[in-house]
Amino acid sequence: MQWRARRRRVSARLGEKETPVQSEGATHILVVDDDLEIRKLLGRYLAAQGFxxxxxxxxxxxxEKLATQRIDFVVLDLMLPDASGLDLCRALRNRSKxxxxxxxALKEDVDRIIGLEIGADDYLGKPFNPRELVARIRAVLRRTGAAEPEPVxxxxxxxxxxRAEPELRRVTDAEGVEVALTGAExxxxxxxxxxxxxxxxxxxxxxxTRGREAGPFDRSVDVLVSRLRRKLGDQGAFQILKTLRNGGYQLAVRVDREDAS
Known part of the structure; x- marks a missing residue:
């Protein structure tokens, strides 16, 4: 879905106060844009992706946000009412990585080239697909080694x-019978x-699971989810793995960890 079509369906009120979207323990992204609707839409979308x-x-x-919060990533619009995005990027790069x-939204290649020369990690022209932005964010995180820390x-x-045992790559049911899963499952x-x-x-x-981005017609994840549901006896009920429309999937049951300590 293209950015303009998606944006037209956003019913943001221009006078409405924004509230930061929080997902504790995830990469903290600062979205800087003078368009309230874009900020709110990106806030919701990126939060739904786990950021x-x-x-x-x-x-x-x-x-102000950079001075008072720990920010891990900045998505910065070039055209702001009180400053140039290029100047802000240059100043940020001089003191931070x-x-x-x-x-x-500028069509001139020179602005994009200057942005990269002064230290931007990537750029994206408006209008854009939010999925492409997420893909580019993840690519930059992998490239810079700033990806989210792996859980303990x-x-x-x-x-x-x-009961699932990561080291043995084994899943057993309440009777101790092993559930036969493929490596991908x-x-x-x-x-x-x-x-x-x-x-x-x-x-x-x-x-x-695969270390790559999905293509527009890639449905391998849907196939794996279907197979996993069937093997966990969740077929038709979806009490363990829930499908969320336009959102993806969610593990809907309680998880208890057994740590080495």
Whole structure:
């Protein structure tokens, strides 16, 4: 879905106060754009992808958020009412290595080239597909080594009536009978167990389990989820793995960790 079509369906009120979207323990992204609707839409979308999001409407607010919060990533519009995005990017790069993606509606290549030369990690022209922005953010995080820290390793996870052992790559039911999972199915299950309660999109799941981004017609994750549901006896009920429309999938049961300590 293209940015303009998606944006037209946003019913933001221009006088409405924004509230930062929080997802504790995730990469903290600061979105800087003078368009309230874009900030709110990106805030919701990035939060649904598992990021923690704070927004700013101009350069002054951006500097205030950077000074008072720990920011891991900046998505910065070039055209702001009180400052140039290029100047803000240059100033940020002079004092920090925080990754930056520039958003620009300008067609001139020179502005994009200057942005990269002064230290931006990537740029994206408006209008854009939010999925492409997420893909570029993840690519920059991998490239810069600033990706989200892996969760502390657990010796086992208990969920529903099952027990999963990561090191043995084994899942057993309440009677101790092993559930036969393929390697891909087990990796998918671990993606959910290590992120209980989080909504995970197809793109996230493919990136976590395969280390690559999903193509527009890639439905391999859907096939794996269907197979995993069947083997966990969840077919038709979806009490363990829930499907969220336009959101992805969510592990909907309690997860208890058994840590080495």
């Amino acid at each position: 923690r999001v704070t927004t700013a409407g101009d350069g002054r607010e951006m500097e 925080i990754p930056v993606i520039l958003l620009t 390793a657990a010796t086992a996870f208990r969920f529903a009536r099952f 087990f990796d998918l299950l671990m993606a959910f167990l290590e992120r209980p309660g989080r909504i995970l999109s197809r793109e996230q799941l493919l990136d976590i």
